Amino acid sequence: MEIFWFIIIAIVLAVFFILDGYDFGAGIIHLFFAKEEKDKEVIAKSAGLFWDSNEVWLVVAGGMLFMAFPTFYASVFSGFYLPLIIVLWLIIFRAIGLEFRSQFDYQMWRDLWDKAFGISSLLLALFFGIALGNIVRGVNLGGVDKGESVYEAHYFFLPLWDSSFSPLSETPGVIDWFTIIIGIITVVTLAIHGANWIILKTNSSINNLLKTVIFKLNIVLSVLTVFSLVVWQTINPDYLDNFIDKPYLLIFPVIYFSGLFGLFFIKKLKKDIYAFVLSTLLILGGITSSLASIFPVILPSTNDVNESLTIYNTATSEYGLSVALNWGIVGFILLFVYMIIQKRLMGGKIDKMDYGH
Amino acid sequence: MEDMIFYDRLQFAFTITFHYIFPQLTMGLSLLIVYFKWKYLRNKIEKYNDAAKFFMKIFAINFTMGVVTGIPMEFQFGTNWAKFSELTGGIIGQTLAMEGMFSFFLESSFLALFIFGEKLMGQKLHFLTGFLVFLGSWASGWFILATNAWMQHPVGYEILDNGKYVLENFSALFSNPWLLPAFLHNQLASVVTSSFVVASIGAFYLIRNKNIEYGALFLKTGVIFGLVSSLLLAFPTGDWNAKNVAKYQPASFAAMEGIFETEKGGAEIVLIGQPNMVEKKLDNKIAVPNILSFLTYQEWDKQIPGMDQFKKEELPDNIPALYYSYHIMVGLGTIFIGIMSLAVFFLWKRKIYNIKPLLWTIMFLVPFPYIANITGWYVAELGRQPYLVYGLLRTSEGISPTVSSGNTLFTLLGFVALYMLLGLLFLVLVGKTIHQGPRPLKH
Numbered sequence: 001m002e003i004f005w006f007i008i009i010a011i012v013l014a015v016f017f018i019l020d021g022y023d024f025g026a027g028i029i030h031l032f033f034a035k036e037e038k039d040k041e042v043i044a045k046s047a048g049l050f051w052d053s054n055e056v057w058l059v060v061a062g063g064m065l066f067m068a069f070p071t072f073y074a075s076v077f078s079g080f081y082l083p084l085i086i087v088l089w090l091i092i093f094r095a096i097g098l099e100f101r102s103q104f105d106y107q108m109w110r111d112l113w114d115k116a117f118g119i120s121s122l123l124l125a126l127f128f129g130i131a132l133g134n135i136v137r138g139v140n141l142g143g144v145d146k147g148e149s150v151y152e153a154h155y156f157f158l159p160l161w162d163s164s165f166s167p168l169s170e171t172p173g174v175i176d177w178f179t180i181i182i183g184i185i186t187v188v189t190l191a192i193h194g195a196n197w198i199i200l201k202t203n204s205s206i207n208n209l210l211k212t213v214i215f216k217l218n219i220v221l222s223v224l225t226v227f228s229l230v231v232w233q234t235i236n237p238d239y240l241d242n243f244i245d246k247p248y249l250l251i252f253p254v255i256y257f258s259g260l261f262g263l264f265f266i267k268k269l270k271k272d273i274y275a276f277v278l279s280t281l282l283i284l285g286g287i288t289s290s291l292a293s294i295f296p297v298i299l300p301s302t303n304d305v306n307e308s309l310t311i312y313n314t315a316t317s318e319y320g321l322s323v324a325l326n327w328g329i330v331g332f333i334l335l336f337v338y339m340i341i342q343k344r345l346m347g348g349k350i351d352k353m354d355y356g357h
Numbered sequence: 358m359e360d361m362i363f364y365d366r367l368q369f370a371f372t373i374t375f376h377y378i379f380p381q382l383t384m385g386l387s388l389l390i391v392y393f394k395w396k397y398l399r400n401k402i403e404k405y406n407d408a409a410k411f412f413m414k415i416f417a418i419n420f421t422m423g424v425v426t427g428i429p430m431e432f433q434f435g436t437n438w439a440k441f442s443e444l445t446g447g448i449i450g451q452t453l454a455m456e457g458m459f460s461f462f463l464e465s466s467f468l469a470l471f472i473f474g475e476k477l478m479g480q481k482l483h484f485l486t487g488f489l490v491f492l493g494s495w496a497s498g499w500f501i502l503a504t505n506a507w508m509q510h511p512v513g514y515e516i517l518d519n520g521k522y523v524l525e526n527f528s529a530l531f532s533n534p535w536l537l538p539a540f541l542h543n544q545l546a547s548v549v550t551s552s553f554v555v556a557s558i559g560a561f562y563l564i565r566n567k568n569i570e571y572g573a574l575f576l577k578t579g580v581i582f583g584l585v586s587s588l589l590l591a592f593p594t595g596d597w598n599a600k601n602v603a604k605y606q607p608a609s610f611a612a613m614e615g616i617f618e619t620e621k622g623g624a625e626i627v628l629i630g631q632p633n634m635v636e637k638k639l640d641n642k643i644a645v646p647n648i649l650s651f652l653t654y655q656e657w658d659k660q661i662p663g664m665d666q667f668k669k670e671e672l673p674d675n676i677p678a679l680y681y682s683y684h685i686m687v688g689l690g691t692i693f694i695g696i697m698s699l700a701v702f703f704l705w706k707r708k709i710y711n712i713k714p715l716l717w718t719i720m721f722l723v724p725f726p727y728i729a730n731i732t733g734w735y736v737a738e739l740g741r742q743p744y745l746v747y748g749l750l751r752t753s754e755g756i757s758p759t760v761s762s763g764n765t766l767f768t769l770l771g772f773v774a775l776y777m778l779l780g781l782l783f784l785v786l787v788g789k790t791i792h793q794g795p796r797p798l799k800h
Contacts, residue, residue, distance in 0.1 A: 053466065059428060062431045066450035067450025070521075074757075078758070081757070103785055151759050319525070320451065338466040
């Protein structure tokens with residue numbers, strides 16, 4: 001039952017990153033490549049129309065994590081207190097930027113909020129990547145100092161950084177050179193994803209340029225991926241063990257690499273949707289591979305005193321999980337119906353679509 | 358430790374107060390939108406359809422605000438109340454996750470369809486999408502109230518050896534005797550807010566002599582919905598909730614009514630007075646004898662335990678705030694009934710459109726239902742103190758063990774700054790929408 005819920009939550013989280021990922025990505029592209037007012041407008045709109053319903057997935061993922069793995073929820077949310085609150089601030093600030101920009105027809109005003117939208121999108125992608133980096137790297141559970149736990153075994157508090165910025169330090173912070181690498185990988189991935197979204201949903205004048213951008217970013221991403229796999233070895237020498245023991249898990253890295261490989265042919269693809277599917281595979285494969293590598297652990301302990309958090313030692317009762325599975329199935333069927341209805345009515349390019357407000 | 362609890366509570370109070378400005382409007386407004394759209398289906402008069410679409414725009418702004426300020430609410434359970442989350446997540450996580458699954462997905466999917474899809478799907482389906490948005494937003498109220506009801510009056514749980522609360526009976530969460538009255542009271546209160554908003558915009562158009570046809574429609578609909586919901590808010594739902602508090606949280610009941618000493622032979626109802634916590638009495642009190650006993654138990658001389666009957670550790674920790682919140686809520690509720698009765702009377706006499714002072718009053722009444730709603734929630738939350746889960750888990754036992762007060766103060770300041778900006782944005786967006794009126798520029 002724990003595994004069921006682990007899979008469900010992983011899927012919901014992945015969907016969140018795929019959906020909100022494209023509007024983060026659109027923000028990053030907007031920041032660096034949109035020069036003409038018309039493009040800025042339509043790119044902001046390609047995010048502005050959808051971001052709030054995309055973020056509903058984050059709320060749902062949070063609620064499910066809370067229900068199924070309350071100990072993990074409590075430990076991680078309080079332990080990553082500062083970065084999480086900063087993420088909340090960025091989410092709010094980005095929303096302010098997106099909604100404010102077109103309220104007054106005044107160039108300086110729009111430029112200001114465009115930057116707010118772009119920069120907060122970039123930082124959000126970076127922080128979400130750093131968060132993933134922290135999860136696979138692990139934390140000093142129990143706040144162990146000289147062999148003694150300062151807190152209860154499953155609690156910790158991470159500073160934003162440790163002066164060494166090293167993941168190998170006794171008390172690593174949120175930001176170190178390893179988590180930064182994962183953060184940059186996320187930024188690049190979401191930029192590619194966002195560019196695909198813009199090409200798919202708009203007729204912006206930079207659509208052709210973006211294909212070249214995606215190609216180049218994909219080269220950067222390939223280099224970074226290989227590099228991260230090498231350095232991951234130094235942090236966690238056993239990170240491939242799960243894949244060796246259970247070869248079927250290799251499907252996840254295969255998903256990632258097929259996305260990566262496919263995107264090199266961005267200019268030859270017949271339909272824009274194919275490229276968007278490929279960058280979706282990148283995100284899906286990236287998240288699932290990371291989780292599969294540490295499974296059933298969901299937060300490794302970096303000390304020898306306290307054991308890692310797993311799906312088993314953080315889950316709620318069997319009864320709670322199985323009741324929730326019943327309503328969860330009903331909920332997903334309903335959701336599927338909504339999505340089909342929505343897809344039928346709201347497909348296509350958005351240039352002509354009216355803002356809700 | 359003390360200041361850790363203080364800042365955690367302050368941050369939660371601040372962020373939830375700000376958040377609740379938005380859902381209280383969307384829940385009630387969705388009902389009015391469904392009403393307008395339904396009228397349009399029946400009578401095919403274009404202005405009803407315009408009204409539905411106009412208020413859906415205002416709904417959408419509030420929904421967006423609700424999403425961005427709602428994510429911090431959910432996150433804060435984990436960030437600032439980790440121990441509480443760890444111990445009770447197996448129970449309240451159920452209702453919170455169900456809210457996302459059954460209400461937010463419904464609301465956000467069909468909101469977009471309502472706004473963009475009218476031409477694509479025809480009028481009947483358009484009505485249906487509006488109805489589903491209504492259903493989604495009321496479902497969200499239902500699940501949040503179910504969560505809160507469990508904290509006010511815990512049921513269907515089991516406590517494990519390690520102190521964790523796990524679910525024993527899922528359906529008990531929804532048959533909780535606290536839930537239905539609290540839900541109905543809360544939803545009606547949100548109908549009050551939105552009716553007053555609708556009436557206020559109507560009054561504004563009438564005073565400004567602009568969009569008169571819409572102004573008259575909004576005013577009429579707003580005051581009728583406003584009167585009915587204000588009445589139902591007081592009786593039966595308000596009454597029912599007060600009886601629940603008297604039954605399940607007698608210490609809170611004594612504190613919110615301001616009864617310091619138990620009276621022999623029936624308790625008086627306090628109308629005005631300031632709690633004096635040093636001398637344990639009310640200063641400048643005006644009270645009517647025996648009424649409270651009658652209202653609560655329908656017996657004139659039924660004894661109601663005062664605060665002297667409870668140990669200090671069982672009494673709410675901020676009695677004056679609880680007392681004032683309750684009296685502000687009840688006082689405003691009474692005023693609403695008065696003003697709306699007057700408005701409906703003059704509507705019936707067909708004079709309301711010309712009575713300028715009444716129009717001005719209705720226009721400027723708009724902040725007060727918000728205040729009443731929020732003080733109403735303060736009654737519930739301050740009344741539950743000193744517990745997070747009534748009778749079981751104390752507030753001081755629920756905070757995150759590793760987050761220092763300095764960090765919480767830092768994040769609280771950040772939220773204050775950011776929410777100021779957000780509030781400004783909200784006013785600009787709503788102001789522009791009202792200024793544009795129900796028929797925006799033709800494309």
